């Protein structure tokens with residue numbers, strides 16, 4: 396049974412499958428928040444969306460973390476995984492699939508895929524010598540290492556020397572095909588800087604990479620030789636495909652690939668670009684499967700200027716952050732303040748400033764202010780002004796008319812900060828418009844029609860702003876929409892029924908005087924700086 400509504404465009408995207416060596420930190424939350432905003436935006440467009448997230452549970456890193464806790468690896472993973480699930484709930488992530496690499500149906504997919512690549516003659520036995528970073532689960536070139544043989548990414552971890560028999564995947568065979576693919580599909584890797592990074596890497600010449608390990612028990616046995624376990628990355632990338640199986644499906648590639656495949660987007664951090672933009676397409680070429688449309692590698696978050704990471708121990712607890720400031724606040728800061736694709740910093744003072752300026756002062760106050768004025772000057776009813784009554788030169792209408800399309804372009808390009816900034820420009824213009832027009836004076840002068848036009852233009856602009864920000868701050872947008880008299884919940888935009896379609900709601904001029912306004916309530920309370928903060 397095909398559950399996809401075939402009349403709708405489908406959009407399938409993934410977050411990375413997170414290592415479960417520890418509970419999630421804000422870095423893992425960052426990718427997931429962005430993925431959720433994209434998924435929500437596509438749902439507004441009326442697409443059938445599948446958002447895949449999950450956990451990567453095999454390999455030496457997890458095996459060692461389990462040993463350190465005195466647990467067997469499966470028990471250890473089962474303890475950690477609920478932390479991811481509950482964090483996604485706290486962050487209001489509406490994912491469709493949670494793919495665990497220890498899920499029973501995954502083994503069959505991995506086995507079938509391995510056999511295909513094996514049958515192609517792309518796997519052979521060889522000797523692997525080199526420096527291995529267990530935290531990255533990746534071999535490093537000697538020239539990449541920091542002083543004291545430390546990993547450039549996990550700077551407090553020493554790499555380990557390996558000299559062992561491994562199975563290799565013939566990556567080198569795919570060098571020309573990959574270059575041809577990148578040429579034909581210039582949008583495949585985004586942003587541009589990542590594309591260049593990958594092109595440089597591939598142009599330097601690709602070497603075959605090892606896809607099995609000896610001395611690591613926690614993984615799938617290599618079908619041809621159970622003394623080896625499969626390299627964790629070979630297994631993990633395939634869990635994207637396993638995620639596509641419906642519960643009633645037989646675990647076969649055919650069943651998994653028939654609905655959502657190929658993926659529209661793999662969203663990842665820049666540290667795992669090679670795996671997604673080089674190894675993964677080559678593996679898929681070998682198995683003769685279609686390639687994903689796009690890989691987007693975002694930047695790294697730093698805290699007060701320093702790299703943050705599970706292994707470096709310098710992390711922010713996303714749960715504490717949400718509990719202190721709220722879900723939408725956290726979502727907003729990371730998407731608005733950081734240029735997606737570039738590195739970005741978390742600094743609590745800046746965080747508070749941005750939220751107070753944008754959400755409390757500009758947006759929240761505007762809604763409150765306008766609802767107060769509508770009550771005072773229009774008896775609490777939406778003024779009976781039609782869109783046509785407002786001239787196109789009205790400064791708010793002038794911005795509002797093109798805004799939907801501009802913001803759409805920004806979301807599609809994953810430039811979330813641009814999307815938010817564009818919306819904010821309408822919000823700021825609205826505050827200025829009220830000051831310039833001074834409806835209180837017009838009211839005193841008995842210019843009721845003019846008052847109503849001003850109020851309508853502002854109400855409509857707040858509505859449009861709330862709508863266009865809903866992928867980022869769905870709960871605040873819902874509160875704003877409900878105060879404007881809509882019975883719409885942006886947390887309930889399920890695939891089958893779009894309650895606020897983009898086609899109509901992204902147009903300036905939708906608000907209608909038949910609608911009753913709701914009860915005004917602050918949508919975002921100003922955050923006060925902790926008193927003893929130095």
Ligand code: MSP
Pocket residue numbers: 410411412413414421422423425426451631632633662663664665666667694695696697702703704705
């Ligand atoms: N298990 C692999 C992914 C396998 S996908 C088939 C993995 N997991 S991870 O948990 O280490 O990292 C997951 C994601 O979190 C990566 O995209 C990584 O870039 C991101 N981040 C980890 N630390 C980060 C920051 N400090 N800042 C931003 N993102 C970072 O890699």
